[in-house]
Amino acid sequence: MFPTETGANKTFQPTLLDEDVGDDDDGDTVNDDLDLELSNDDSIQPQLSFVSPSGHAIDTSVHLHDYCMGPVLQPQNQSFRCCDTQTENNCAVMEVQTEESFQGKTADFSSQTEHSTRDFGVQCHLPILTYDDVKYNGDLVSFYTGIPYRVVFEALFDEIKDEAEVRTSRRKLNYKDSDGGRPRTLSVLDEFFMVLMRLRLGLLFEDLGTRFCISTSQCSDIVERWINYLHVQLSFLVQWPSRELVKNNMPKQFKEKYSNTRIIIDCTEIYSETSSSLSLKSLMYSDYKSHMTHKMLVGISPNGVVTFVSDCWVGCTSDKKLTEKCGLLDLLEEGDAIMVGKGFTITDLTTPRGIHPIIPPFKQKGKQFSKRDVLLTKDIASLRIHVERQMERIKNFRILHVNIPITQSRRISKVFKICTYLKNLWPPLVQ
Incomplete structure (x- = not known):
């Protein structure tokens, strides 16, 4: 039961004051008017409460909602009793507490049929951004x-x-x-x-x-x-092209000086979380980055399209070791040229296969570069810069910017390759 105010405060209860019974034109007895007003004397008028025809408080709340236009009235002496004490305490009979709810209004049951049913769809939360x-x-x-x-x-x-x-x-x-x-x-x-x-x-x-x-x-x-x-x-987005296809799409600056170039390679590293294992720390520590890293090899054709990407290796792996183990040399043919940086001391790996490495000249101890060596270094660096630009494109995927959790180490190869595949959808770096 909702609390009612007594004493100084008025107790508002709905009462049935008058009921005019008459005959209509067809001889049927109907209620012409049902007037509701408030009374302070409980002994004179019977107290009314709202319950549904089925006699359940839950059904009552449904009937008092949008499904019907008017309340269902029933004398309080016909109210139900619950099967146990706990349920009886939870199932209180609803009473009117405000004077404005019934004063000057007439109950109308004529539209109950229209609002007896309603269809509801499945409620769900739509994504904020699609x-x-x-x-x-x-x-x-x-x-x-x-x-x-x-x-x-x-x-x-x-x-x-x-x-x-x-x-x-x-x-x-x-x-x-x-x-x-x-x-x-x-x-x-x-x-x-x-x-x-x-x-x-x-x-x-x-x-x-x-x-x-x-x-x-x-x-x-x-x-x-x-x-x-x-x-x-998405692996079809990175394919190894034939020698003829590479030559047909080779930029002018390559055709003039390095027409046999098949691929330009370089290594890149992404940071990883520090492991608690000392042996794993020694494997993943990179002297170049001074951090725990994963290391990958990326190769592009002369026009800037990625044609090769390796799996992820631990950060301590050298460029030469990664080139030897990643399987790239098995794809090259005799007579091909491969453009690399100074860290790729792979002459002993490429010469027996008939592959020509294009490497900038090394500075000898105690001597300066000759004019020819300076121009050669400049030419190679101006062409090899495209592989750096391509790796910068790949790292625009910001998931590669954070320290990769140790728990995600087995998945980082797949993530890096997917990012590489998607970047091949962009126009080539060199037209």
Whole structure:
């Protein structure tokens, strides 16, 4: 029971003052008017309360809502009793507490039939930001996804969406099993968009979960599934070209001096968290960066397109060792030239294979560079700078800027390769 005020304060109770019973034209007895007003004398008028026809307080709240226009009145002596004491305390009979609720109003039950039912859809939280919100702005598409244009984004999604519907679904335990798992919360397009935002902006799972109205664990699960899928599905974006294809697209500055150049290579490093293991610290420490790092080798064609990317290695690996073990030399043919920096002392590896290394001249101890050596160093540096520019493009994906957690070390190779694949969608560096 709602508390009622007594003593100095008035007790407002709805009462039935008058009831005129008459006959209409058809001879049926109807209530012409039901007037409700307030009375301070409980002994004169019977007390009324609001309960539903079924006699349940929950049903009463439903009937008093939008489903019907007027209240359902019933004398208090017909109120129900609950099956136990605890339920009886929770199921209080609703009473009117304000004078304005009934003063000067007439109960009308004529429209109850119209409002007896109502359809409700499934309530859900829509993502704060979706691809549809940015697709008409090319700058925002590039900012959030790392893909240059809307047309390129949609063409790439059309290429991978058929298998993505199945391979990234949580309803599947493996590729052949279609039982178990929860249904997909986001659309396939928005999941792809969310994963690219994770790579491009380096957003945390908590932030992405808030933006897309999903839990942090669910966001992490979606990103992990998509990383495994994109690592395989986007690998076609980096291919090893034939010698004829490289020569046909070789820029003028290469044709004049280094026409046999097949690939330009360099290594790059990304920071990693410091491990508590001393042996792992010694393996991952990089003398060049003075930090724990992961190391990768990237190779581009003379026109600036990435044609080779290696797996991630520990930071202590030398440039020569990484070139020998990554499998690049097996792709080169006899007569090819490979342009490298001074740290790649790989002459003993390339000469037996008939591969010519293009390396800047080394300065001999106690001697200065000759005029020829200065011009040669300048020519090689002006052409080799394109591989540095390409690696800068790849590192525009801000997920590579943070210290990679130790728990993500096994996944960093896939992440770096996906970023490299996506950067090949941009126009070549050298036209």
